[in-house]
Amino acid sequence: CDCDIVGADSPAADAQCIQLGLAVFRRIGQPFRITVNHVGLLRRMLMQDGVPEEKTTAAMLILDKLKKVGEEGVIADLEAAGIQGSAARRVIAIAQLASNSERFTAILEGYGSTPELARTQEVLSLVDEPEVVFDPSLSRGLSYYTGVVFETYMIDSPVTSSVSGGGRWDGMIGDYCGRPGEFPAVGISFGLEPITEALKEAQRTTGITGRSSVVDVFVIPIKTPLESNEVARELRAAGINTDIDIMGRGISKNLEYASLSGIPYVVFVGRKELDAGMLKLRDMKTGTEDLLRKEDLLVRFKEQFKRH
Incomplete structure (x- = not known):
């Protein structure tokens, strides 16, 4: 590098x-x-x-x-x-x-x-x-x-x-x-x-475990490649360190990857959520999931991951 x-x-x-x-x-x-x-x-x-x-x-x-x-x-x-x-x-x-x-x-x-x-x-x-x-x-x-x-x-x-x-x-x-x-x-x-x-x-x-990745958010497409790429693009444009699955892995494999990499959040981009105008967010530390509008997700992450 x-x-x-x-x-x-x-x-x-x-x-x-x-x-x-x-x-x-x-x-x-x-x-x-x-x-x-x-x-x-x-x-x-x-x-x-x-x-x-x-x-x-x-x-x-x-x-x-x-x-x-x-x-x-x-x-x-x-x-x-x-x-x-x-x-x-x-x-x-x-x-x-x-x-x-x-x-x-x-x-x-x-x-x-x-x-x-x-x-x-x-x-x-x-x-x-x-x-x-x-x-x-x-x-x-x-x-x-x-x-x-x-x-x-x-x-x-x-x-x-x-x-x-x-x-x-x-x-x-x-x-x-x-x-x-x-x-x-x-x-x-x-x-x-x-x-x-x-x-x-x-x-x-x-004994202190740290993140092995600088990624803040990992986007998991669920048969939505175009929409998922757009979500990742908007997150990056907002200054959020974002990665996206390009390997075509299943949900469980992607969650395992995010967990092992220490990525704090995962965003699921599925057809059902998109039709409702929502995205599913998972907190990898607590395991809790929330449905959020994309605009609200961007505001939340921009505030949480402020970088100067």
């Missing part, structure tokens, strides 16, 4: 992607951390610490494994690749400082001011949130990134891989089009599988 901004090279565009990540993971409701860096800044730091320019990409890819293999593992891998391992120790030490301001100060004092550092500071000033952390060791491990990069990790979760990541990739579109540099771009992607696993683990450890 990806979201990209093409044509804008401003820090505000970078910040928008990070803010999207904040909104998504706050909605999920599990503790998380978003780490941010600039690949150009890391490259400069490594070169100042003695890594030859032609080996910086390899060094950055190895540093990207820091969370998996630890500091000594990174040093060993650098040495195995013919790169002086001590060159990474200062970067790692700065990354382990307690706050963003301490890390920025350490880089200014140790490496001097650079455009990449200034860009990173500006982006973080636009997303000054406790979950967002500056990590000068982050590179994302993908060579097409050209600027600010970011990753999201769940806290206190057995899911140790990143659940979201992204960054600026200004060169890719122009390179494909034969027009280098004309199409700045930044984006964020979400790992649906690790996010799902993190949520499942949280449910197992806390």
Whole structure:
């Protein structure tokens, strides 16, 4: 699941992607951390610490494994690749400082001011949130990134891989089009599988069961495909997260699906109800059913599922 901004090279565009990540993971409701860096800044730091320019990409890819293999593992891998391992120790030490301001100060004092550092500071000033952390060791491990990069990790979760990541990739579109540099771009992607696993683990450890679907209303057609599609369309137009059975399942199978997915309401669209100008609503939590006019159903759901 990806979201990209093409044509804008401003820090505000970078910040928008990070803010999207904040909104998504706050909605999920599990503790998380978003780490941010600039690949150009890391490259400069490594070169100042003695890594030859032609080996910086390899060094950055190895540093990207820091969370998996630890500091000594990174040093060993650098040495195995013919790169002086001590060159990474200062970067790692700065990354382990307690706050963003301490890390920025350490880089200014140790490496001097650079455009990449200034860009990173500006982006973080636009997303000054406790979950967002500056990590000068982050590179994302993908060579097409050209600027600010970011990753999201769940806290206190057995899911140790990143659940979201992204960054600026200004060169890719122009390179494909034969027009280098004309199409700045930044984006964020979400790992649906690790996010799902993190949520499942949280449910197992806390005993709290949550919804596995963002759907508010599930429409069940009863030999009324055209009318049911129109009901679903109107619910969506009203801002209600709506799904509809397109598998042709029976009523009991559809109710089982809605229950397992944690969908709170089901709307039956049958010929008998339509002829009476009504729709049947079932509350999946209580099992109660009501006959409502479509207009009243829309008013009820718009009030209940207000989204700002």
